[in-house]
Amino acid sequence: MNSRNHHMWSSVSSYIVEKVAGLAHEFVGGVSTLTMAPASSSMSAASASLDLENGLASLSWRRHGGVQCFTASEGQALTLDCGAEGGVISSIDFASYGTPEGMCGAYERNERCHSQASAPAVATSCVGKQSCSIKINAATFEQLTCAPRAHSHRLHLQLRCSVTEPSLEVKTSVPAGSAASVRLPKRLFGASHDLQQTVIEVSGDQAFHFE
Numbered sequence: 001m002n003s004r005n006h007h008m009w010s011s012v013s014s015y016i017v018e019k020v021a022g023l024a025h026e027f028v029g030g031v032s033t034l035t036m037a038p039a040s041s042s043m044s045a046a047s048a049s050l051d052l053e054n055g056l057a058s059l060s061w062r063r064h065g066g067v068q069c070f071t072a073s074e075g076q077a078l079t080l081d082c083g084a085e086g087g088v089i090s091s092i093d094f095a096s097y098g099t100p101e102g103m104c105g106a107y108e109r110n111e112r113c114h115s116q117a118s119a120p121a122v123a124t125s126c127v128g129k130q131s132c133s134i135k136i137n138a139a140t141f142e143q144l145t146c147a148p149r150a151h152s153h154r155l156h157l158q159l160r161c162s163v164t165e166p167s168l169e170v171k172t173s174v175p176a177g178s179a180a181s182v183r184l185p186k187r188l189f190g191a192s193h194d195l196q197q198t199v200i201e202v203s204g205d206q207a208f209h210f211e
Contacts, residue, residue: 016048017048017050019040019041020040020041020043020046021046021047021048021059022036022037022038022039022040022041022046022048022059022061023035023036023048023049023050023057023058023059024036024037025050025052025057028179031177031178031179032052032053032054032175032177032178032179033178033179033180033181034050034057034174034178034179034180034181035180035181035183036059036170036172036180036181036182036183037182037183037185038059038061038168038170038182038183038184038185039061039063039168039185040183040185042069042103042104042105043069044062044063044068044069044070044081044083045060045061045062045063045081046060046061047059047060047061048060052175052178054175054176054177054178055175055176055177055178056173056175057172057173057174057175057178057180058171058172058173059170059171059172060170060171060172061168061169061170061171062083062168062169063083063086063166063167063168064082064083064084064085064086064161064163064166064167064168064169065082065083065085065086065087065161065162065163065164065165065166065167066086066160066161066163066164066165066166066167067093067105067158067159067160067161067166068080068082068086068158068159068161069104069105069107069156069157069158069159070155070156070157070158070159071154071155071156071157072136072154072155073136073152073153073154074136074137074152074153074154075136075137075152076135076136077133077134077135077136078133078134078135078136078155078157079131079132079133080122080126080131080132080133080134080157080159081130081131082130082131082159082161082162082163083130083161083167083169084130085163085167085169086130086161086162086163086166086167087130087161087162087163088127088128088129088130088161088162089126089127089128089129089130089132089159089160089161089162090127090128090160090161090162091123091127091159091160092119092122092123092126092127092157092158092159092160093158093159093160094107094109094119094156094157094158095118095119095121095122095123095155095156095157095158096109096110096114096115096118096155096156096157097114097115097117097118097121097136097140097141097142097144097153097154097155098110098113098114098115098118098144098146098147098153098154099113099114099146099147099148099151099153099154100114100154100155100156101156102156104158105158107156107158109156112146113144113146113147113153115141115142115144116142117141117142118141118155121134121140121141122134122157122159126159134155136153136154136155141155168184168185170182170184
C-alpha cells in the first residue's frame with residue numbers, strides 16, 4: 001500500500017444523502033432502520049431517496065421564513081427563496097463574492113478578496129421578492145482575480161425574511177417493514193418550542209407530513 005488517500009467505505013454521494021439531506025439507513029437487529037434529520041445543514045431545502053429492498057424511502061424538507069443562508073460558486077445560478085410561508089426577502093444580512101469563509105450565522109469576508117458590490121447587487125435584485133435568481137459572475141458583481149490558483153470565486157449570503165418566525169416543512173415516505181425516527185431540529189425554532197425526537201414504527205406504506 002503506497003497511498004493513505006483511499007476513502008474505502010465512503011463516497012461524496014453518501015455524504016450528500018446522509019449529512020446534507022439528512023437521510024441515513026442501517027440494519028438494527030435485522031430491521032431496516034431509517035434516521036431522518038431534516039434541516040441538519042445550513043441549506044434552505046434538500047431532498048433524497050434510497051431504494052431499499054422493501055421499497056423506496058424518501059425525505060424532503062424546506063425552510064420557510066426566518067434567517068436563511070445560501071452559497072454558490074462562480075458560474076452558477078443561485079435561487080434565493082423565503083419559501084411559500086416565509087414572506088418576502090426583507091434584508092441582506094451578509095453577502096460576499098470572493099473568498100469568504102465560515103458557516104451560516106458566522107460568515108466572514110476576506111478583505112483581500114471581496115467585492116464591495118456584493119450586498120448592493122443582491123439587495124437590488126432580491127429585496128421585496130419571495131424568490132429571485134442571481135448569476136454568480138463578474139457581470140453581477142465585479143471582476144476579481146484574487147481566488148487561489150485552481151479555485152473559483154464564490155458567494156456566501158445570509159438573508160432575512162419578512163416572516164421572522166421560521167417554520168419547517170418535512171415530507172417523508174417509509175416503506176412497509178421499516179422503522180424510522182425523525183429528528184426535528186430544536187435549534188431552528190429556539191427554546192420556546194419543545195421539539196423532541198419522534199420515533200415511528202411502520203407496518204404499512206405510509207407518508208407523513210410535518211410543517
